[in-house]
Amino acid sequence: MTAALRGVRQLGDSEHRVLDLYSARMSDADVVLDVPVGHDRTLTGLLVAGYALRQGRSVAYLTDDSDRALSRASVVPGLPVVRKLHGQNSLNDIVAYYNAQALGVMDFPTYFNTNPKVEPAEVVVFDDRDTAYELVGSLFTLRVDRRLQRRAYDGFCDLVLSLGDESYATVARMRHEGADSLLSPRQLDLEDWARIVDRAAEVLTPALCTEDARFTWPRLQPWLHKCRVLIAPAGVEIRPPHQLIRALPGYRHASQRVFLERQPVEPAVEPAKIGRDLQLPDTDRLTLSPNMRAAVAYLRGNYADSGLTLTRVARRAYMSQYHFSRRFKQETGWRFIDFVTALRLTEAKNLLRNTTMSITDVSRTVGYQELSHFQRTFKKWLGTSASGYRARDPIARAHGQCWQH
DSSP states (O other): OHHHHTTOTTOOHHHHHHHHHHHHTTTOSEEEEEEOTTSOHHHHHHHHHHHHHHTTOOEEEEOSOHHHHHHHHTTSTTOOEEEOOTTOOOHHHHHHHHTTSSEEEEOHHHHHOBTTBOOOOSEEEESOHHHHHHHHHHHHOEEEETTTOHHHHHHHHHHHHTTOOGGGHHHHHHHHHOTTOOOOOEEOOHHHHHHHHHHHHHHHGGGGOSTTTTTHHHHHGGGGGGOEEEEETTEEEEEOOGGGGGGSHHHHTSSEEEEEEEOOOOOOOOGGGTTSOOOOOOTTTSOOOHHHHHHHHHHHHHTTOTTOOHHHHHHHTTSOHHHHHHHHHHHHSSOHHHHHHHHHHHHHHHHHHHOOOOHHHHHHHTTOSOHHHHHHHHHHHHSSOHHHHHHHOHHHHHHTOOOOO
């Protein structure tokens, strides 16, 4: 390994550890490599890809920032690289990639696209595990538009209301108030979804036999029971589980998949925002660029989606995640993660005050998959637990409600 890395000046102890771990797992089909926060994940991934290439294996390096990957590849001595773009490569480049003579650097849609088709590599390196999973969401998420598919939307809402759970009372209000209602989206509990999934498939299939859904719906159905379902006034969104990526040819035909993952850390909250009243700026009064204004509007409508990520919103704004993150802070005065957290906790406070929903259901409704994460975040921002906030709130006491976790 040392000889292969000679001349890479930026290589530190963490990169050495990651590469040593990879070399010990060369025969594994799936490898997850943790990269410490603050270390160069792109350089580490390229070194892993280069090592696999030297073993005579064809390698695809998948990234959402090809320019950065190509820039970092220039500091790795003796690493031949081909940038794969749709139909824009010379025959020599294509042959070099297929014959394991050059590393193929490309974005996720290019590699997984079916036309023109990129042959699966023996080793696929994902420079961001979350982005890889986000790809599945972008390819296989299905939406039932209330305005265009009214019968399917109403039928789906009927199934949800048939569960007889008071926590879904907002679904009835959505139907009554119409597609332009300002009510927050409601995510179905997985256990409740399991109770109606088969009937839901029967209700939705006629509406999803369209040209747009013809490819997606048949592939999503075997995984339907594991999907996340969000009901909003304007429609229903069905998001696939991460495991669906295994059904894509470029994934399942590779002999090895390598995922780079940042070691998890608890996001720091800016001291000025801890314990304050979660007063987000009036964005209508701010001078925002069109991209930022669209991003803020998207966040206000989708903050309850537990799969919401910086990467997804940055793509909608047609920016890299790094550029988007900086611009968002410059124009709104808030970090992206804090803005989303404030939106979620503002709605959580409203639900704790005005509904009988359990704290577990509140956390899921506002976008937290794990109750423990919601509890930690709530206490960090508001200085009290969710149950403590509810117990001290005068409106809740006036209602005489008995709250349960």
